[in-house]
Amino acid sequence: MTSGATIEWSEKYRPETLSAIVGNSKPVRELCAWASEWQHGIPDQRAAILYGKPGIGKTTAAHALAHDFGWEIIELNASDQRTAGVIQKVAGSASKTASISGGIRLIVLDEADNIHGTADRGGAQSLVKIIKNTSQPILLTANDLYGVSQSIKDLCVPIAFRSLQSRSIIHVLKDICHDEGIACEAEVLQRIAENAHGDIRSAINDLQAVAQGKSELHSEDVVISARDSRDTIFTALKKIFKGKDIKEALTATYSIDETPDNLIQWIDENLPNQYRGRDLTSAMLALSRADIFLGRVQRCQNYRMWRYAGAMMTSGVVVSKSHEYPGARFMPPSRWRRLGRTRTSRQIRDAISEKISTLCQVSQRYARLNFLPFIRMLFVDHDYAVHLAARMNLDISEIAYVTGSKKDTKKVKTIYQEAQALIEDKSSEGIEIFGGFGAREEKVRVEPEKPEKEPKKPEKKPQTSLFDF
Template identity: 30%
Template sequence: MLIKKHVPKKLSEIIGQYKGIVKFSRFVKSQKKKAVIIYGEPGIGKTLAIRVFATEQGFELLEIPPSGTRDKKEIISKIGIASQQPSLFGGNKIIMIDELESFGAGNRGVIRALIDVIKKTNYPIVLTSNNPWNSKFKTLRKYCEMIEFDKVDWKDIEQYLAKICKSEKIDVEPVVLKKIAARSQGDVRSAVMDLDVLTTNKSEVKNTDFFDLFREREENIFYAVKMVLKSFDGNVAFEAFNNVKIDSSEFLMWLDQNMHYEYLDPISLKKGYENVALSDKFNNRVLKTQNWSLSYYPNFLVSVGVQQAKTRVTQNISRYMRPELLMKIFSLAAKRRKARGISQQISGKLHASGNALMRDFYPYFNFIIEKNPEMGKELTTYLESE
């Protein structure tokens, strides 16, 4: 796979994150605080930068993956001990905890245990996060430096993809690389994976290949929706859903958008939406407990459960719609969560409630950052100071 073959070996090879890497290097050297949260969108190089930095600078790296230590007792016994013991080779050490969001799910006191480890550690602790502004991390943020990794500019991604193609001796039309880069929305990993799919067993890729690939993916989604809403065979529906390679939380939005076109009987529609709601409920439980063995249930409910809710199949030739409105709502909700997190973070500094700041302060704060970055930087520095 290209993603493994062309993984950067040097910090200079990581694209679009020069500022973040410099800040991280300064953190390791100064260690004004004993921990740092590196945050940003998925696929932009947060974890990779830490690994490469450790290799280049001769640090031993103790990496705690998302599926690893997430229990209070294990944190104290495993991370706590590692933060005190010398490196195996007598050198420096970095402890990295990947995906902060999965911390503390279903375990009381786990964040407090992590803070206690940070207070006593002899080595820098690095936490990566897609969005660290959740209120449950409010106290933790006080003990950590915050370093943001930016979305990578699509032009940088385009050049990076061109470099890979040259190395692999694959002739790809420039417009294809431009479209892959733009479609990635700053996610380098996603762009390389798309390129890998397009170039598999090919020495030449044209613009038509790009359209064929992504039309096929969307056609598969429409086909899965059709099999759930039109067929009665549970095996067919479950197989169609599994072949799409999207999670149940995304698929249920497609069903929510289109079910009423097929389920004209009120009872069938009611049962169908009940299964969608149950699937969403199980998804939340999986995320909260991090018990991924439960994933079968939301997958089953959103496919076979919805399919078996109907009493008859309509003879309509339905034109299914993409859940664009729902995606906009989810995007708006994500922005509001970020605004709420920032407002709660600075509430102590401004002696006001998070809700009041979100209503009366955050819109102007956001406007200042957008229109006058220099003033926004000074204001941010003031608000982040102790």
């Protein structure tokens, strides 16, 4: 084997051109069509989103596109913090200017479905503004299209990448073995390809692991555990609503990355569109019993009851069906969409509660439920609002949340500016006290010391008697 074994083969043999990408010819054509529009000016849809399972070539396609079209590429990946400030600094500035050579610059944002949480607060809103105003192409990648904000999806061309078939993966593995000088049996490549479940990156990594230090590979050399093949939630829902086997429906839920609390919301959302009449009533009864068990799990922390909840919400729904219904397409829980729309507001609320809990030495939950409403009442008074904003060091978004106003209103801006000025005054005052800078010098009049007079010594009288001392 060559010295290239020290390099990860998934990087060493990463396709550099779109023509070298296997198994996804249709999405590659769609990607090229979108990119070609940029050669003739700014198109209507300035961004595209590549979505599909991990390891099937989405990021590789983005880099290959830049290579084929001669574009400069700027990438912001999932390991980077994607707050509004970072996205505006990196992607925002890049979206308004061309490359150094004057050509087109491709901006790639990896794993756009993971822009959430306190660390990425405001990132989605900032990205929407950048896409609307960009003069350069923007390419997003996502593992789960449903995890991407709807406002972002509305501005993008969706391009679906599919899992690779085993024969396509085998073809790639054969070429790698040939380049590395490894004699490999066909059965070995077949087992590795099937174990990857469409993930070509995992297949290449498995091949490198079993070929380490070998020039020949036989079937007995392949000792790799079966990779966990995860079904999607839609596969499980199909077996619940369209299937007839209660055991198959229950087993399908074991191979998805959803807790029973999430799964019951999926079933509850889609059940009215899949069943009718008495079947719907019976299925809802089974679902309500599953919810009772979930409540007991939460109260008692006895997670063994999950099995009963899972059986009721899957097998109970299956047996409730008396005949087939023409069902509609499956939809994600509407509650999640509502929470997604209020995500930023909840993050700001939690950030304020954390500051209150730190200052008042109480829990964050107690601060949110008891102190935050009281602080909102105090913010009605302007002077109180300024001093509290300075004391808690609130930013302009947090002030807008407490006052119930928008960030660009005069009231919010005035409170923020006066609070910042008060913070600066306190800081400068603290520096003067600590360092003694600017202290007023007091003139002390020094008078010359007067020589002290020696006390007069008493004159000694002659002793006249025995007791006269």
